[in-house]
Each structure stands twice: as C-alpha cells, then as structure tokens.
Amino acid sequence: MISPNRVGLIAAREFQAAVMNKGFVIGLLIMPLMVGIIAVVFPRVMSNRAQGVRGEVAIVDPTGQVSAALHDALSPEAIKRRRVESATRALENVPAPVRDAATSNAAMERAIGVPPELTILDRPAGTDVQREKSWLTSVPAAGSLNHLALIVVQPDAVVPAAGTTVYGGYELYVPQNLDDRIEGELYDAIRDSLVSARIRAHNLDRSQVEAVMRVRRPTSVTVTAGTERRTNVAFNRALPWVFAGLLVFGVMIGGQTLLTQTVEEKSNRVVEVLLSAVSPMELMAGKILGQMGVSMLVLGLYIAMGLFMLVSFAMFGLLDPLLLVYLILFFLISYLLFAAIFAAIGAAVNEMREAQSLMTPVMLALMAPWLFASVIGREPNSTFSIAMSFIPPVNTFAMMIRLATNTPPPTWQVLLTLVVGIAAAWVATWFAAKVFKVGLLMHGKAPDFGTLVRWARQA
Amino acid sequence: MEPAISLTRLRKTFGTTVAVEAMDLVVPRGALYGVIGPNGAGKTTCIRMIMSILFQDSGDLSILGHRSALEAKDRIGYLPEERGVYRKMKVGAFLIYMARLKGVAAADAEARVPKMLEEIGLPGVADKRCEDLSKGMLQRVQFVGAIIHQPDLLILDEPFSGQDPVSVRMLRDRILQEHRRGATVLLSTHVMANAEEMCQHVVMIHQGRKVLDEPMAGLRRQFDPRTIHFEPLDAAADCSPLRTIPGVEAVEGVDGTYRITLRPGTDPSAIMGRFAAAVPPARIELARMRLEDVFIRMVAGGDQGDRALRASLQAQGEGALA
Numbered sequence: 028m029i030s031p032n033r034v035g036l037i038a039a040r041e042f043q044a045a046v047m048n049k050g051f052v053i054g055l056l057i058m059p060l061m062v063g064i065i066a067v068v069f070p071r072v073m074s075n076r077a078q079g080v081r082g083e084v085a086i087v088d089p090t091g092q093v094s095a096a097l098h099d100a101l102s103p104e105a106i107k108r109r110r111v112e113s114a115t116r117a118l119e120n121v122p123a124p125v126r127d128a129a130t131s132n133a134a135m136e137r138a139i140g141v142p143p144e145l146t147i148l149d150r151p152a153g154t155d156v157q158r159e160k161s162w163l164t165s166v167p168a169a170g171s172l173n174h175l176a177l178i179v180v181q182p183d184a185v186v187p188a189a190g191t192t193v194y195g196g197y198e199l200y201v202p203q204n205l206d207d208r209i210e211g212e213l214y215d216a217i218r219d220s221l222v223s224a225r226i227r228a229h230n231l232d233r234s235q236v237e238a239v240m241r242v243r244r245p246t247s248v249t250v251t252a253g254t255e256r257r258t259n260v261a262f263n264r265a266l267p268w269v270f271a272g273l274l275v276f277g278v279m280i281g282g283q284t285l286l287t288q289t290v291e292e293k294s295n296r297v298v299e300v301l302l303s304a305v306s307p308m309e310l311m312a313g314k315i316l317g318q319m320g321v322s323m324l325v326l327g328l329y330i331a332m333g334l335f336m337l338v339s340f341a342m343f344g345l346l347d348p349l350l351l352v353y354l355i356l357f358f359l360i361s362y363l364l365f366a367a368i369f370a371a372i373g374a375a376v377n378e379m380r381e382a383q384s385l386m387t388p389v390m391l392a393l394m395a396p397w398l399f400a401s402v403i404g405r406e407p408n409s410t411f412s413i414a415m416s417f418i419p420p421v422n423t424f425a426m427m428i429r430l431a432t433n434t435p436p437p438t439w440q441v442l443l444t445l446v447v448g449i450a451a452a453w454v455a456t457w458f459a460a461k462v463f464k465v466g467l468l469m470h471g472k473a474p475d476f477g478t479l480v481r482w483a484r485q486a
Numbered sequence: 487m488e489p490a491i492s493l494t495r496l497r498k499t500f501g502t503t504v505a506v507e508a509m510d511l512v513v514p515r516g517a518l519y520g521v522i523g524p525n526g527a528g529k530t531t532c533i534r535m536i537m538s539i540l541f542q543d544s545g546d547l548s549i550l551g552h553r554s555a556l557e558a559k560d561r562i563g564y565l566p567e568e569r570g571v572y573r574k575m576k577v578g579a580f581l582i583y584m585a586r587l588k589g590v591a592a593a594d595a596e597a598r599v600p601k602m603l604e605e606i607g608l609p610g611v612a613d614k615r616c617e618d619l620s621k622g623m624l625q626r627v628q629f630v631g632a633i634i635h636q637p638d639l640l641i642l643d644e645p646f647s648g649q650d651p652v653s654v655r656m657l658r659d660r661i662l663q664e665h666r667r668g669a670t671v672l673l674s675t676h677v678m679a680n681a682e683e684m685c686q687h688v689v690m691i692h693q694g695r696k697v698l699d700e701p702m703a704g705l706r707r708q709f710d711p712r713t714i715h716f717e718p719l720d721a722a723a724d725c726s727p728l729r730t731i732p733g734v735e736a737v738e739g740v741d742g743t744y745r746i747t748l749r750p751g752t753d754p755s756a757i758m759g760r761f762a763a764a765v766p767p768a769r770i771e772l773a774r775m776r777l778e779d780v781f782i783r784m785v786a787g788g789d790q791g792d793r794a795l796r797a798s799l800q801a802q803g804e805g806a807l808a
Contacts, residue, residue: 036586044572296570300631302539303564304587306556468539 029312033305037313042320045284055325058276059332080143080209082175085159089152090185092228093197096220097178098147106142106212111135143209146172163202176201176213185224194225249433262345267404267431269333270354271396273326274427277358278393281322282369285314289373290382298467307464311374315366322362330354353430353441357423360448364420365393367452367459371479374466381473396424407432416444419451458483488551490515490639490670491536496545498531505531507694509545513672518665520681521674522777523691529674530567532691533643536672537564550639560589563637563669567644569628571616577603578612581631588635595634602630607656622649629657633664640664642673646680658684678777688777692785706775713773714758716744719766727764733757745773 045051084101088094099105114135150159159177167173181195188195197217201210226233292298301310330351337343368389376382403412407429415425416436426444429436458479465482466474474482489512496509506528513519521529534540536547538555550558571580578599585595600612606626616624625648633640642661646654662684665671675681681688688705690698700708718725721742728744729737733752738745746761748754754772761770 033587036583040583044574048574292570292572295573296566296568297572298570299539299566299568300564300570300584300628301587303537303562303566303632304559304584468534 029306029309033309034313034316037305037310038317038320041288041314041317044288045318045321046324051321054280055328058329080175080206081145082143082173082209083146083148084176084178084213085148085150085162085174086178086180087150087152087154087156087159088178088180089182090180090224091152092185092224093180093217093220094147094149096223097216100216100219101145101147101212103142103144105216107139109212109215110139110142114139143212145175145209145212160200163200174202175205175209178213178217180221184221185228197221262342263433264404266346266350267428268400270350270427270431271400271424273329273354274358274361274424275393275396276329277322277326278362278365280325281318281362282365284321285318285366286369286373286382286386287379288318289314289370290376290379293374293376293467294378302467307467308460311370311460311463315363315370318366319359319362322358326354326358350431353427356445357427357448360445360452361420361423363452364448364455365389367455371459371462371466374463375469375474375479375482377470377473385474385476385479392420395421396428399425400428403428404432407434407436413440416440417447419447422451423448461485487515488548489513490517490550491672492548493532493536494546496532496535496542496547498535498540498542504694506535506542509691509694509696511689511696511699513670515670516665516668518662518671518684518686519673520685520688521672521691522678522681522688522781523674523676525676527691528694529676529691530643531694533566533641533672533674536641537562558639560635561638563632563635563640565629565632565642565645567647567674569625571624571628573615573617575616576612577608577614577616577619577627580616581612581627581634584631585634588637590635598634599630602634603627606630606660607653622653625649626653626657629660633660636667637669640669640671642671644675645673646675646677654680678781682777690781690784692781697784698780705777705780712748712750712752712754714746714748714754714761715769715771715773716746716761716765716767717742717769718744719768723765725765728761731757731760731764 086094086097156177156179159179163174163177165174177200179198179200181197183195184197185194187193199210199213199217223233226236292301298310305313334343334346337346372382372385372389376385399411399415403409403415403425406412412425412429413436416422416429418425422444426436426441430441461483462479465485466479469482491511491513493509493511496506497504498506509528509532511532521532523529531540535542536549536555538549547553549555550561552558555562575583581599581603582592582595585598586592590598600609603609603611606629608623608626608630611619611623611627616627619627629642629645632642640661645657645661649657658680661671661673673681673685682702685702687701688698689696698705716725716728725737725739725744728734728746733749734746734757735749736747738747748757758770758772761767
C-alpha cells in the first residue's frame with residue numbers, strides 16, 4: 028500500500044527545502060561559532076581585566092620578619108613567576124599538543140596578563156589599626172595611588188607563643204570592590220613570605236624543605252584488555268555530555284523543522300493537494316525520513332569535526348569507535364519517537380502558536396537528559412541510572428551517557444534499552460499516524476492532548 | 487463499462503452534524519457532471535469521500551472500478567477547494583513534484599510543464615516562486631497540477647472561485663478540452679450559471695441530501711417554459727385581455743412588466759402570437775430556465791416545490807426530498 032517511490036519523492040523534497048536556505052546554514056554554524064567564541068574571545072576579555080592595576084598596600088608587622096619578604100613577593104616579577112607556575116600546573120593533564128599551544132610565549136603572555144604594580148607601605152609596630160582602616164576607606168588625593176589593602180601580621184606568626192606549637196596568622200583588610208585577582212595575589216604572597224620567615228627562624232634551608240615536600244603526581248594509565256592509554260580526566264568527564272548533547276541536538280534539528288513544515292503545509296492548505304496524490308501514511312513517512320536526513324547531515328558534520336579535532340590533538344585513541352555506532356542507533360530510535368510526536372502535533376494544530384502548549388511536555392522530555400546527565404555520568408550503575416535506561420523517551424539518552432562513562436553497563440542492559448526504545452518508537456509512530464490522518468484536515472479550535480487521543484481512537 | 491464514480495447510500499457525520507446522508511450517485515465514464523448546492527450543502531465532504539481523504543461512516547463507493555480512490559490515485563486529477571502551494575518553491579518545480587507524485591516520469595513532467603502553463607495563459611512563470619504570483623494565477627497553476635498527469639477522472643471543487651471573467655473562460659475551455667480528451671469530469675460549484683453552461687448532467691445537494699440528479703437536457707424539458715415576460719408598447723395600455731386568452735393560468739403585473747404563467751401543456755410559440763395581437767408589445771419573451779430557480783423551488787420546501795419534478799424524482803426512485 029505504501030509506495031517507496033512516493034515516500035522517497037516526499038523525503039527528497041523535505042530534505043531539499045530544509046537544507047537549501049540561509050537559515051539552515053546559519054543554524055549549522057552557530058554551535059561551532061559559539062564554542063569558538065568561548066574558547067578564543069573569552070580568555071582575552073578575562074585576562075585583560077586585571078590589566079594595569081596600581082595601588083598601595085599597608086603592612087603592620089610586629090615581628091619585623093615578614094615585611095621584607097613581602098616586598099619581594101609582591102614585586103611584579105614575583106607575581107608573574109607565580110602566575111606562570113600555576114598556569115603550567117593547570118595544563119599538566121592536558122594533551123601535549125594543547126599544552127604546547129597554550130604554553131607558547133604569546134599564549135602564556137595572554138594568560139598571565141599584566142601583573143599589578145603594588146607599592147608596600149611599612150607601618151610601625153604599634154600603629155593604631157582602626158586609624159589604618161579609615162586610611163583604607165579614605166579617598167586618595169588626585170594623582171596619588173589607590174589604597175588597596177591593609178595587612179596586619181600577628182605577633183606569633185613567625186615564632187609560636189611560648190608553650191604552644193600553633194603559629195599565629197595575619198588579618199587582611201580590603202576596601203569594597205577589590206579585584207579578586209589582586210586579593211588572590213596578596214594571599215599567595217603573604218603565605219610565601221610567612222613560610223620563608225618561619226623556615227628561617229628554624230635555621231633551615233627553604234629549597235631543601237621544598238624538595239622534601241614535593242611528590243610528583245603521575246597521570247594514571249587506563250588499562251583495558253590488550254590496550255593501555257593515558258587516562259584523560261577532562262576527556263572522560265566531557266564524553267557523556269558530548270554524546271548526550273549530540274543526541275538531543277540531532278533530534279531537535281529534524282524534529283523542529285518537521286513540526287514547522289507540517290504546520291505550514293496545513294495552514295497554507297497545500298496538504299489537501301498532496302493528499303490527492305499520496306496517502307497520509309506516505310506523507311508522514313516521507314516527511315519524517317526527509318528530516319531525518321537533515322539531522323543526520325548535521326550530526327555527521329559535527330561528528331566529523333569532532334573526530335578531526337581528536338586526530339589533530341592526537342587523542343583519537345581515547346575514543347571507543349563503538350560509541351559512535353551506539354550514537355547512530357540511539358539517534359535513530361529517539362529521532363523516530365520524537366519526530367512522530369512532532370509530526371502529530373504539527374498535523375493537529377492550526378498555527379505555531381497553538382503548538383506551544385502541546386510542545387511543552389515534549390521539550391521537557393527532551394531537556395530531561397541534561398538535568399540528570401551529571402548524576403548518571405558520576406554513578407552510571409546506580410539504581411536511578413539503570414531505571415532511567417529503561418523508561419522511554421529518556422532511556423536512549425540515559426544509556427548513551429552510561430555507555431560513554433568509564434564503567435559501561437552490561438550488554439543485556441544495552442540490548443534491553445534498544446528493545447524498549449524500538450517498541451516506544453513503534454507505539455509513537457502508530458499513534459502519530461492516526462492523529463496525522465485525522466488532524467491534517469481539521470481546522471478550528473486548538474486541540475489538547477485529549478483531542479489527539481480521541482482522534483487516534485477514531486481513526 | 488463500470489461507471490467512473492458510483493456511490494451507494496453514503497453517509498458521513500461530524501459529531502452530531504450529519505454532513506452527507508443517503509447519497510447515491512452514478513457518474514458514467516466520459517460524462518461531465520456538475521454538483522451544485524449552496525455553501526455548506528455537503529459538496530466538499532462528498533468529494534473528499536470520493537477522494538478517500540475522508541472516510542464514510544457507512545455506504546459503499548467505487549472509483550474507476552476500485553473500492554477506494556487510493557488505489558487509483560495516479561488516474562485521478564483533483565483540485566480541492568482549499569488549495570495551497572509551497573510558497574517558497576518555484577512554480578515549475580512544484581508542478582514537476584506534483585506530476586512525479588502522480589507517477590509521471592521526470593523527463594515527461596519537465597516537458598509538459600512549460601507547455602501546459604502556456605496553454606493556461608501563464609507563459610514563463612515556471613522559474614518564479616509561487617509566492618510571487620497573484621491568487622488567481624496560483625489557482626490556474628494548481629489547475630495545471632490537477633491535469634498534468636492526464637487523468638481519467640478529473641474532480642474539481644469550486645474551480646472558478648476567485649477568478650476574473652477572462653480566466654473563468656480560459657479554465658472552462660481547458661476543462662472542456664480535458665473532457666473531449668476522454669476524461670470524466672465532476673465539478674462542484676455554488677455559482678449555478680457555470681454548471682448550467684458547461685455540464686451535461688447536474689446533481690443538486692442540499693443539507694447533505696441529493697435533491698436532484700438530472701441531465702441538463704431532461705431538466706430543460708421538465709421545466710418546460712411556462713412563464714412569459716410581457717411588456718406593452720404603451721405603458722398605460724389595458725392588459726386585462728391577456729387574462730382571457732385560453733391557456734393562460736395567471737397574469738401578475740409589476741412596474742409595467744407582466745409575468746404570464748401558462749397552463750400545463752400549452753404551446754408557448756402559438757400563444758405568444760395571440761398576446762401580441764391582443765396588446766401591442768414592446769418586449770415579449772419566454773423565461774429561460776435557470777438552475778437557480780430550479781434550486782430555489784426545490785429547496786423552498788414543502789408544497790411549494792415543483793410537483794412535476796417531485797413526481798419525476800419519486801418515479802425514478804432517486805431519493806427523497808428533505
């Protein structure tokens with residue numbers, strides 16, 4: 028009864044109409060563009076923030092042993108050195124090509140930014156702290172430096188009080204709205220100065236103490252049957268998100284277009300002309316397949332882009348190719364399920380505005396995977412995760428996230444998810460076909476879900 | 487040969503509204519049928535059931551020998567009342583798409599499109615987007631879409647609505663051309679003059695029921711002209727002698743024009759000479775039968791309906807009057 032030829036013609040037209048327009052090309056570029064903006068523009072904007080801060084820092088040091096070291100520790104050179112150290116430490120777990128790119132001179136310069144120029148003002152030991160606090164809030168004379176901080180070192184900060192082993196610390200007073208990066212610099216510098224002073228008080232050599240303290244943390248190696256590879260924490264953590272995202276995104280692209288095009292066909296009355304040539308089932312099948320082509324094209328492009336990046340960063344070995352096979356399988360199932368619902372809604376309503384209320388629960392179901400992606404990603408074999416893997420329409424998303432984690436689920440669960448998914452897609456298509464048949468020629472009052480169920484019973 | 491369309495006791499309801507009731511209809515192959523009736527009479531519902539776009543609650547139908555139009559879609563051309571196009575699509579591409587859905591090979595479809603557009607008075611629009619055409623032009627494009635696959639059965643729902651007189655003529659000629667090619671044509675219209683001019687046979691639908699199913703020729707015979715319009719040369723002339731002429735049933739005068747009703751069986755040609763002799767006329771003419779009058783008389787209801795037609799319908803067992 029269904030002619031593959033006619034379904035093919037409809038699918039081809041749908042695909043062409045969706046792909047051959049400016050909106051599609053713009054939509055296709057938006058995601059990579061946003062990633063690009065976040066990766067390139069954001070860091071520049073961020074690092075420029077701390078540029079060119081100048082000001083005065085007052086210190087009250089009753090021990091007389093901290094202030095000198097603080098002068099050194101807050102010099103621009105010392106601040107720069109500390110920033111380089113912390114950036115290098117942060118990049119330890121990043122793959123070599125990324126690290127090389129990030130630690131190049133230019134990139135480092137950008138990451139470090141311009142260190143602040145701080146002038147240290149030594150206050151005598153007995154200074155009234157309250158008066159110094161009001162110095163902090165007073166407005167400096169025109170042309171003079173801003174007052175950035177007041178440091179009050181406690182008397183027992185370098186040598187503990189008699190009879191105890193506990194060291195004292197220091198107080199830090201700052202005005203409102205101090206740049207948090209400056210505050211961070213102050214903490215680091217004071218800590219460094221205090222530690223130096225304490226070590227000196229014990230007549231020890233600081234470089235020896237540091238050497239004793241240092242234990243290099245290795246990158247763990249993931250061992251699977253037959254292969255060994257460097258564990259990449261960031262990659263492993265991101266993978267479930269990436270796959271869940273691809274799945275949701277793929278379904279959304281085709282599903283949304285399917286909905287809008289069906290509503291348009293119905294509202295501009297082209298549908299009755301079509302129904303004189305094809306059956307409702309052929310029309311629906313053609314439309315769903317055509318938009319599936321659109322989704323697969325977009326998914327294919329993104330996957331290709333992702334693989335290209337993995338290859339160029341020499342991380343290709345980190346990805347299990349079987350995951351891509353699962354992605355395609357789960358995409359097909361979830362797409363069919365959601366597309367059928369989108370088609371039914373499109374056929375039922377008179378205009379897009381009416382579709383909104385019917386769409387809300389569907390969009391919630393599509394967004395649900397985002398809500399629990401982290402929960403499932405962290406504990407892929409918890410009861411919650413397992414239950415989610417068998418409840419349509421979220422089961423495919425849940426299973427995709429589990430498969431992408433370090434502890435993949437047992438095979439029987441994967442198969443069960445597939446079976447449940449296929450059954451759900453079949454039921455949705457059956458329901459949609461009935462609603463589609465009745466709804467296409469119905470004009471009038473906006474339908475609710477009850478109306479759709481009644482139509483499905485009627486047809 | 488089996489009829490092109492055969493409907494038996496077709497019934498369709500929407501909720502509590504009965505849209506079509508006890509519909510019997512036989513359209514022979516090669517005929518040109520007009521379905522007339524006011525808006526909301528059930529014409530479109532009937533046509534949609536013929537097209538298997540809607541499905542009847544009860545009753546049977548046979549289309550080109552098949553139980554459903556779905557099995558003969560490629561042989562049927564259909565112009566729905568509510569017709570649309572893909573606005574962003576080019577006219578040529580749209581027509582080729584429709585032709586291919588109807589089973590025409592791609593090469594044939596491409597060859598036919600420019601030729602048929604030219605025939606319908608739209609040369610050179612194939613490369614324009616549908617949204618750039620006027621409503622009337624689009625309707626002609628849609629008509630081309632309905633005949634591009636040279637169907638055996640052509641079903642046109644209100645084909646003339648929204649058309650200017652020149653386009654109406656062009657469409658009418660093209661429909662008659664399809665009929666001459668051998669296609670069975672069923673067209674619906676609420677403008678009865680159109681049906682009167684073109685159709686061999688008319689079917690009237692009122693409130694979901696068929697109230698008339700007659701060949702035009704028979705209809706003209708049955709509604710034998712028994713009304714004569716008479717206007718005296720001298721507006722002040724005394725027209726009372728007209729009443730006394732044998733064969734005259736009634737004379738009504740309105741604004742200096744008289745409407746003379748003849749007794750059944752009276753020969754109008756003979757009596758018109760005697761009117762002229764009695765009172766010198768400025769105008770004397772036989773009232774032409776108009777479908778509209780027939781329709782109004784049919785649906786005026788009750789005893790005012792034409793008794794002769796009623797009897798004829800009952801004799802043929804074609805259906806009951808509402």
